[in-house]
Amino acid sequence: MFSHLDIHGLRGFATQQSLEFAVPNNEIGSGLTIIVGSNNSGKSTITESLRALSQNRSPSFTQGRRNIRAGDRIHLRLVDTEGNSRVLESITAGSSETEFTNEGNNIQMEGLVILPSRRAFNPYFGRGQAQRRQYTDIIGFPAVRTSSVDQFSRRLFTAQQNKEEFNEVLENVLDPVPDWTIDQLDTGQYFLKIATGDTSHSSEGLGEGLVSLFFVIDSLYDSRPGDTIVIDEPELSLHPSLQIKLAELFTNYSSDRQIVLATHSPYFVNLESLQNGAKVARTVQRNDESHIFQLTTESARNISGLLRNYNNPHIFGLKSQEVFFLDDKIILVEGQEDVIYYQKVQQHLGEELEGTFFGWGVGGAGNMQHIANVLSDLGFQKVVGILDGDKLNTLQRLEEQFENYHFFAIPADDVRTKEERHLHAVRGLLDDNNQNIRDEFVEDLRTEFQRINQYLNNE
Numbered sequence: 001m002f003s004h005l006d007i008h009g010l011r012g013f014a015t016q017q018s019l020e021f022a023v024p025n026n027e028i029g030s031g032l033t034i035i036v037g038s039n040n041s042g043k044s045t046i047t048e049s050l051r052a053l054s055q056n057r058s059p060s061f062t063q064g065r066r067n068i069r070a071g072d073r074i075h076l077r078l079v080d081t082e083g084n085s086r087v088l089e090s091i092t093a094g095s096s097e098t099e100f101t102n103e104g105n106n107i108q109m110e111g112l113v114i115l116p117s118r119r120a121f122n123p124y125f126g127r128g129q130a131q132r133r134q135y136t137d138i139i140g141f142p143a144v145r146t147s148s149v150d151q152f153s154r155r156l157f158t159a160q161q162n163k164e165e166f167n168e169v170l171e172n173v174l175d176p177v178p179d180w181t182i183d184q185l186d187t188g189q190y191f192l193k194i195a196t197g198d199t200s201h202s203s204e205g206l207g208e209g210l211v212s213l214f215f216v217i218d219s220l221y222d223s224r225p226g227d228t229i230v231i232d233e234p235e236l237s238l239h240p241s242l243q244i245k246l247a248e249l250f251t252n253y254s255s256d257r258q259i260v261l262a263t264h265s266p267y268f269v270n271l272e273s274l275q276n277g278a279k280v281a282r283t284v285q286r287n288d289e290s291h292i293f294q295l296t297t298e299s300a301r302n303i304s305g306l307l308r309n310y311n312n313p314h315i316f317g318l319k320s321q322e323v324f325f326l327d328d329k330i331i332l333v334e335g336q337e338d339v340i341y342y343q344k345v346q347q348h349l350g351e352e353l354e355g356t357f358f359g360w361g362v363g364g365a366g367n368m369q370h371i372a373n374v375l376s377d378l379g380f381q382k383v384v385g386i387l388d389g390d391k392l393n394t395l396q397r398l399e400e401q402f403e404n405y406h407f408f409a410i411p412a413d414d415v416r417t418k419e420e421r422h423l424h425a426v427r428g429l430l431d432d433n434n435q436n437i438r439d440e441f442v443e444d445l446r447t448e449f450q451r452i453n454q455y456l457n458n459e
Contacts, residue, residue: 001031001226001258002112006077009070009090010061011045012290016075019046019292021228022279023081024256029273031254035262036269036324037283042290043262044117046283047232050260051114052141053078053088059141060096069289074098080107111227112136117236117262119215123206124189125153129161132222155218156182156192162222169221173213173245209237216246225256235265243267254278266321275304282324282378293379302370306363322359323375329355329456330375332368332385336360341415341430342386348437351449354456355384365391372402382456389413406455408448411441 001023008016024031037043052059053076061074073090084104091097110133130138130151138151159166160182167177179195192214194206219229234250235243247268250259254273261268270278280295295303323330331353333339339357346352362371368385375383385407387395398407410429417428429445431438437445 001081002228003079003081003083005046005049005079006075007046007049007292008075009067009073010049010076011065011067012040012042012285012288013045014067014069014289015291017042017290017292019281020279020294021258021260022254022277024254024258025277026255027276028255029251029270030277031256031258032251032270032273032278033258033260034269034278034280035260035283036264036280038285038325038327039264041285042283042292044232045290046292047114047116047230047260047262049076050078050112050230051116052076053086054109054112054114054136055141056137058088058098058100061090061098062096066090066094066096078107111224112230113219113223113227114230115215115219115232117232119152119212119236120208121152121211124185124191127157127190128154129157130154131158152215152218153190156214159214159218159221166217166221169249170213170217172249173217173242178210207237209239209242212236213238213242213246220249220253223253223257228258228260229253230260230262232262233264234261234268235263240267264325266325269321269324271303271321272307274300280324280378284379286379291379293377295374295377299370299374299377303374306367306370323356324378326356328380328382330380330383331355331357332371332383333357333361334365334368334386334388334391335363338386338415341434344430344435345415345437345445346449349442349446349449351446351453353384353449354453355382365394368394369398369401372398372405376402376405384452384456386410388415406452408452411444412438 002021004018004020006016006018007013022031022033035043035046066072066074071093073093075089077085077087079085084107085102086107086109087101087103088098091099113132113136135151135155138154171177181193182190183193184190192206216231216234219231223229234246238246243265244267247270250261250268251270251273253259269280274280282293284291284293333342338361358371362368365387368387372383372385381404383405385398385405387407387409389409389411390413392409395407395409412427412429414426414428416430416434417432418426429437429441
């Protein structure tokens with residue numbers, strides 16, 4: 001199994017970046033590595049790097065793949081958990097040709113399977129089979145990323161020979177399992193046939209979601225403990241209900257296998273697995289360069305603690321997990337009421353904050369440090385924290401710890417006014433009806449909101 005990957009010179013990676021992989025320890029989710037990030041930030045380049053390193057023969061890298069700012073040369077290094085590594089690098093700068101070298105003992109690549117995001121195959125195909133390692137060699141390393149995986153039909157023949165095992169895994173996501181088989185046309189070509197009642201349709205009429213799912217299940221069903229399975233965009237064309245089931249399947253498999261997912265879907269960000277060793281990384285494009293930021297062990301531990309906060313179970317709910325897919329400009333507030341009432345504050349001021357609120361709040365001022373740590377680990381540069389006026393000590397600590405972030409306390413003990421039927425009455429930022437800002441706070445608050453937007457928009 002693998003420890004980490006170094007990338008330098010491939011596409012947007014002008015400076016060397018590293019990705020650390022989760023290593024399974026027989027705990028559920030322990031071998032899960034989740035890579036998030038916006039489009040064109042470098043996620044697919046990571047899977048492309050692994051695909052290049054998995055080849056038996058050194059691949060060629062076209063001019064468009066090489067980064068001029070990195071010296072017009074490629075350097076990729078994959079390290080296993082024993083400290084051995086496989087290096088793929090350009091023979092000379094400005095050339096497409098590369099060579100492999102090993103550091104230490106030969107690194108074992110047989111268990112590595114990479115599934116690219118473009119999962120399509122010719123609906124009519126010839127006969128042939130391929131085992132896992134053979135399949136990796138057959139699809140090779142195409143010169144153009146848009147190439148479809150035309151040789152997947154070979155894996156379909158192999159899956160048909162092992163249909164019971166294949167369907168047993170597929171059933172975890174699709175229940176009932178579709179009645180599928182391989183049939184032959186009178187012309188001699190073969191096709192994948194799906195039967196539904198008295199009717200059937202061929203590969204040509206298959207939905208993209210089902211095709212993608214067949215690829216994914218194929219990467220899992222005949223894998224073995226210790227294997228590494230890398231999937232770019234597992235969510236492709238899948239309904240959210242199927243994404244949820246597939247995410248659970250990945251989590252279960254990752255107890256004794258490395259599962260690496262590059263995804264745009266919050267359904268695959270399994271934060272519960274962090275307590276068992278799962279990893280989360282975020283790719284960011286900054287100054288026309290791709291960077292990799294990774295969640296630290298401390299932040300992972302803090303997230304696990306927040307997930308067990310049963311008084312505020314929404315802190316890292318699905319809405320909060322969307323933060324991993326934002327470019328930047330995150331606004332942290334204390335609780336869910338703040339998220340709602342600050343909408344009214346913006347409307348009354350006529351000043352809209354040009355950022356995105358984090359979920360339904362951080363679950364209390366004491367948690368803001370933990371969430372800010374997570375965002376800092378993952379490379380977020382523009383983060384605002386809004387605190388109640390009675391949290392000045394917390395404000396000072398946050399300002400000292402996160403010098404690049406912007407925190408401020410409102411000029412009232414709460415955003416809303418609370419009547420005496422609560423634990424104690426609170427005269428809030430909003431009036432007694434919680435509709436409008438109290439007159440004495442309007443100008444100061446408008447000035448602060450303008451300052452926040454200036455911070456958020458300042459490059």
